[in-house]
Amino acid sequence: MLDICLLGTGGMMPLPYRYLTSLMARCGGSNLLIDCGEGTQVAIKKKSWSPKPIDVICFTHYHADHISGLPGLLLTLGNCERHEPIHMIGPKGLERVVSALRVIAPELPFEIIFHEITKEEQEFKFAKIPYKIEAFKLNHNVLCYGYKLSIERLAKFDAQKAKEKDIPLKYWNRLQHGESIEEEGVIYTPDMVMGEARKGISVCYATDSRPVKNIEKYAKDTDLFICEGMYGEEENNAKQYKHMTMYEAAEIAAKANTKEMWLTHYSPSMIKPEEYMDKVRQIFPKAKAAKDLWTLELEYEDE
């Protein structure tokens, strides 16, 4: 249903054994990318996922490790014979930054449509993308946003209820899909045929930031929460550089009651993130130190 691949887990600079942090989501034939650092296109190729169906690219912010791979990716998309427009979402400055970087990728066979985030929390929907994208403001040393992807699930159809209320059979399908219908003065509404609400699928992605309430809010009850855990050491620069420790990320995850948390955006000085995980899991047992190219296929829950 919704395939998630964390293309890399590094922060600050690409390393021979670690790609920069970036996420690709794949759903219904359409791909979405969050951030595109130096080497992100190589990680996509290594994963054997095609860049061609990327319809939306979201940027958290414009530090080089989150956008420096964009010109190369755009040229590669051009070489793939991509012709459909690409939507880009990002903080204020999006068009200015992307246009400057395109000095080395001036000619592309597709249009870029810019969507600058103007609010602290903002929702985006696109015809080709079968889920909702929410951007929410973080607290970094430049303007920075996290993202949540959500697929809503229809409530279960309750045939028993429909029969009891004498709803004509011919309207069941339309009512199930949210339509209200009037016939000879009688109004039939979806709630007359629908049972309990059902949980959809959602993923929350937050780098680079100090811990803020917004993260907990958007990570709430998600299936997967991908969060930066730049430092594991007790002595660290998290406050100075406006990043998060693995423990701070775990505390948010615990409060948000997410099903699973993947830590990412490790400092180049952090060689083995796993070393810190015993302590992290004391705070949130379902925390994992993610590795490059980790993938998760999210499906609706069984009933």
Place this chain on the structure above:
Amino acid sequence: MLDICLLGTGGMMPLPYRYLTSLMARCGGSNLLIDCGEGTQVAIKKKSWSPKPIDVICFTHYHADHISGLPGLLLTLGNCERHEPIHMIGPKGLERVVSALRVIAPELPFEIIFHEITKEEQEFKFAKIPYKIEAFKLNHNVLCYGYKLSIERLAKFDAQKAKEKDIPLKYWNRLQHGESIEEEGVIYTPDMVMGEARKGISVCYATDSRPVKNIEKYAKDTDLFICEGMYGEEENNAKQYKHMTMYEAAEIAAKANTKEMWLTHYSPSMIKPEEYMDKVRQIFPKAKAAKDLWTLELEYEDE
């Protein structure tokens, strides 16, 4: 004396198993880089050569695969506490292109000094670099230059000759290093103490181009000639996209009488360059299909 590392051998786009074509030269504590594509800083790290002593960056041209890694490298140099200025050499547009890319690397703790190439052939010398850099025009679909690095070697001191000409011993060293000296109306010149000229060390680097006379001229008698060989197949796009086949490169190498040629800048579709080498070596036996991170330590010839 002069260490050469071909950091990558790919053209067009970086691949999981092939870095983009770029060269690092190391000599006398000062490094020089030719081109900086997406991932070049990762290749440097993989080689365990430090980027910090890079004093000069030469650009062949401004296609993304030759410069897209620059913002990331500059930030990494900043993080290395580099404070000395960096010289950049490149075709017309250098300052405009680099300044645009610096939209994501605006603050650096060192100065960049731009040297735009204004002639078809141009020589550059820098106090910190113990060799001469020559740029020479190629024939690509945008303005493009090749580079030659040359260390000149002093002729051998001829003590016998100095004695025969009654040159005072106290002047030998100064004369040997090129100084002319006058004492009591007698003029002593370096030719009075020097023997035959001696071969220095030189390396020629040429991507991306159709075969042109300039390449043969600058590859002439070099110790190492690094040349693009983008295609090995009989059917190819070399003429259309203004690139060279492996065979065209070999023909230049044969005419130029270089000691050794490394082919590079392979098309992403060329999986195993070695497959074509039997035919290439029929044209120039000392041709090699280079691989990422190949290194050569060049020394003066034994006498």
